[in-house]
Amino acid sequence: MATANAQPASDHAQTESVRLRLLEAEADGLTGSAASTLAAQQAMAGLGGLGALVHLRGDVPGELRLAAASGLGPDVTAAWARLRGDQDAPPVRAVRSGSGVWSADTTGGASGTASVPLPGPDGPIGALSVLTTGPGSPDPEQWSFLTAVAAWIARRTPRLGGDIPAWSRAAEGTGGGTDAELRMSELTVALAEAVSSMDVVRAVQERVLPPFGADGMLVEVIERDRLHILGSTGYSQDFLDEIEGVPLTTHTAATMVLRTGTPAFAESPAEFLRLFPPLESLMVASAKRAWAMLPLIASGRAIGCCVISFTQERSFSDEQRTLLTALSGLVAQALERARLYDAEHTRAQELQRGLLPRALPSLPSISAGARYLPAGQSDEVGGDWYDVIRLSSDRVALVVGDVMGHGVTEAVTMARLRTAVRTLADLDIPPDDLFAHLGDLVRGLGDDSYATCLYAEYDPVTRICTFSSAGHPLPIVVHPDGTVVRPGPAVDPPLGAAEPPFATHELHLPDNSLLVFCTDGLVESATRDIDEGLDQLERSVSRAVAQSTLSSAVRRDEELEPALDRLCDAVMADLLPDREHTDDDAVLLVVHTRGMPDGDVASFGLPDDPRAAGEARRHVREQLALWGLTDLEMTTELVVSELVGNVIRHASGPARMRLLRGTSLICEVYDASPTTPRIRRAASTDEGGRGLQLVAAVSRRWGTRFLSEGKCIWSEQPLTA
Structure with missing residues (x-):
């Protein structure tokens, strides 16, 4: 047996009010046990029960007599007709304790009985009980509703008058x-x-x-x-x-x-x-x-x-x-x-699920949690989106965007923009250049097409987050000590209205920092402007982080995704408590950042002459021996020989090499030339031209990213056991 506290739940106050107004309207003109029977029917319906009972105090001290019943046959209700004060029945216990009681039993085929007292000026005057069918005790909202119906019965009990009728007459329900x-x-x-x-x-x-x-x-x-x-x-x-x-x-x-x-x-x-x-x-x-x-x-x-x-x-x-x-x-x-x-x-739900990430990727440099909440009165399709994109060298792109408007058209536009962002991100171009291309796409959709977007790149080696924003709220940063910081740079106009160049900003993030991204639907409403909403978001995030298990999970080196999901839920519930009446879509993306340990990064300068390839191979042998990765020595020497050889033959400026040890072995070769290396088809009689084919054959991924001072050619090899 279990005893439950039947306190009303504020989240369902409106539902309770509607049901009680309905009960009041239906009971208009009813007197005696008919009103109690109607209330019992509502209690049974509200809990999805098999039946309901109303007991009132009898003449004998402690005794309860059945005043009304609904949904139960005579064989069942006969057992409840008169209850002694020393019995252990739920109605007696509810009156005795003055609180809700749930007892697991199989009376009348039910799974249990939930009873709440009928409040009176000098203590409980009876009890309202429902034979439940669920696997356990009613949830807090059901207890709240049951308590509200009991209070309604108690308020009308003085007007019932006369003797308590037999249960058989009370349960007839002969509405005409x-x-x-x-x-x-x-x-x-x-x-x-x-x-x-x-x-x-x-x-x-x-x-x-x-x-x-x-x-x-x-x-x-x-x-x-x-x-x-x-x-x-x-x-x-x-x-x-x-x-x-x-x-x-x-x-x-x-x-x-x-x-x-x-x-x-x-x-x-x-x-x-x-x-x-x-x-x-x-x-x-x-x-x-x-x-x-x-x-x-x-x-x-x-x-x-x-x-x-x-x-x-x-x-x-x-x-x-x-x-x-x-x-x-x-x-x-x-x-x-x-x-x-x-x-x-x-x-609409399936479309929206198909447009958003089905699952966030598990990456070495970040862990992430996200929530998407459609507008309460919508068809659950809108233009808000978020994305987490893996880039080269264990870097990661974090994207949040919002197409102006709501509906299927905006969802399709969002899908086009999300695809374009992924394509451009795969080219490893900087955030400002990416926005220049994305702005052209939005303007091509029509004069009245606008979208806000924030695109950020996090580099775990430098621990720097580089981002650009086109009309979108900036991220909130939570440092490991719990300090919450909101970046102050002004954002550019939305895509479709802004013209290049776009501003680029940098944030240095200590290890175990949090980045919190959102769309305006989370922080802006008819009763709250965006600045007030961002202030509230800042307070909510600070409170949720302090109450979360994130720090302990980091210390124990556990997976962080469950803790981030709970943090997202807490923030969403705080910012949007009445989810059914929101008028805009809302996105929340929370990202935990991790830097790459200094011992997993090795950089080397290379001479600007043919000796560079030999120097690169020597550095590879020494570093892989230090890391215990000698099984990758042969393939890595091949990779750096081809990449450095290309620099000597076709590029310009001093070259340098960097090795990164993460979930894969990453080889990077830098030079000052903006030219892009390409794999070409070599004829059977050609003596060269197969270098990049060999690199692609031994690498899981390879590519080029462009920098302000040149480019980087990189290759990833999976680490063996």
């Missing part, structure tokens, strides 16, 4: 057709406002079940000639598993109703068996005793079935049958529209 008719307009509005399929299910649950006194609901939809459960209330998981995914050719009440296209009403188990003779075991498993089975037909075709059920036998008047049939038509139309939205929504 006139009452349901009055709520027809409310259901119509709710269905018209429903966006997703689950919105339709909630509308049925909240607007159809209470007026008819129903305590069970099934909404099933047809997918690939099978019936799949979209939503349910008041059924055990075992029963749901039994009917989930049945073929339309199977004989069930739902499939038979769909074949005829005509609603079926069963006022008792006997009538159910008369209508559906082979289904006795299924009927018993459902634990229901009256049913309204309504085919959902939209645009002339069946799309599913809605079953409204009751734990007590009941009759359906002609007026009620007509009303339920009309309601099924409204539900079918709303569901058809909502499923179109669901399909588009799913495609």
Whole structure:
């Protein structure tokens, strides 16, 4: 058994308020146990339980008597009719302790019972209980809702008056057709406002079940000639598993109703068996005793079935049958529209996932975590993006961008820009040159096309981050001691409006620093300008870093990605607590930097004459012996001989060589010439021209990057075990 603190959760205060207003509206005019029964139905629906009970204090001290019940048959509720004060039942414990209680048991096929006290001026006056179906105790939001319903019952209890009725009368739920008719307009509005399929299910649950006194609901939809459960209330998981995914050719009440296209009403188990003779075991498993089975037909075709059920036998008047049939038509139309939205929504999510990195790469010089949050009321497709790109020599490019606007068009533009950035980054050109090319691309998209972007390169050897920004918020830097710094240089205008040259800035980053990138959707809103948002981001990052496990993970040399993911979650929750009502996409990218140890870097000057190749080979032999990499000696000598030989023959200026030991062995040869070496096809009779082919053959990767004073030709070889 477990005891839980049932404190309301602020994140779901709005949902609670809506449900309680609905309860107040539905209870208008109801007196006595009918109001408590309605509240029990709402509590059961809110927790997806099998049934609910309301107990009040009796005449005997400590005794609790059942005042109302919903969703439970007489065999179950009889056991709850009178509870002694010395019993260990959850309602008694809740009243005794004054707090929420969850007990794991299998009463009535449930997985447990959750009980909260009904507050009174002199202590609890009773308890509200729900027989739960989940694998454990309700979550904090469910406890909060249960507590709110209990308070509502307690406020109305003094107005109930009279003796506490027997449980059998309280659970009858005989809402009439006139009452349901009055709520027809409310259901119509709710269905018209429903966006997703689950919105339709909630509308049925909240607007159809209470007026008819129903305590069970099934909404099933047809997918690939099978019936799949979209939503349910008041059924055990075992029963749901039994009917989930049945073929339309199977004989069930739902499939038979769909074949005829005509609603079926069963006022008792006997009538159910008369209508559906082979289904006795299924009927018993459902634990229901009256049913309204309504085919959902939209645009002339069946799309599913809605079953409204009751734990007590009941009759359906002609007026009620007509009303339920009309309601099924409204539900079918709303569901058809909502499923179109669901399909588009799913495609939009898949498109966005395809446009963003599926996983951030694991690189020697950085670890990264990222979050993308679409605008709350959007189709989840927008123009924000982020990227982490591996460059030569264990360097890495970090990119964050934002295409102005929101929607599929902007997402396609974003995809083009992201592809262009990756292509240009692969050429190893500096950030300012990259932006010059990217700006041409944006201007070619049209006069009204604009995008902001920040492109940064981190070099683990120099520990310098070089970046350019075109209208984009600058990164926040967190030093290893927790100091938070925000760079101050002004940014250039957005791509599409700015003209070259673009400014380039440098940051020196101590080992184990953090770089925090974002898009304006994270820090700017209708109630907060971008400067205020960046200030809040700075405070939030500082707080999240102080509370994170990042430092201990660094000390223990553990993987940092989980700690960075948790840090991202904390910052997103702090900056955007109401995620469903954001009006812009938001990206957060957090990068932890690591410098290359000095002992893994070796630089050598080379003479400007034919002796350079021999000198380079000697340096390679000595350095690889020092590093214990003599198995790479032969291939590395070949690589540096060809690269240095090319410099002597075709380039100019003094040459130098650098060796880097990381997850691979990197050989770099520098010269002052801007010419690009290219692999050429050598004829069978040629005596030369195969040098770069040999370099490519023994290297995992090789290439050229251009510098302000010349170029660097580099080669990477994998380290053997």
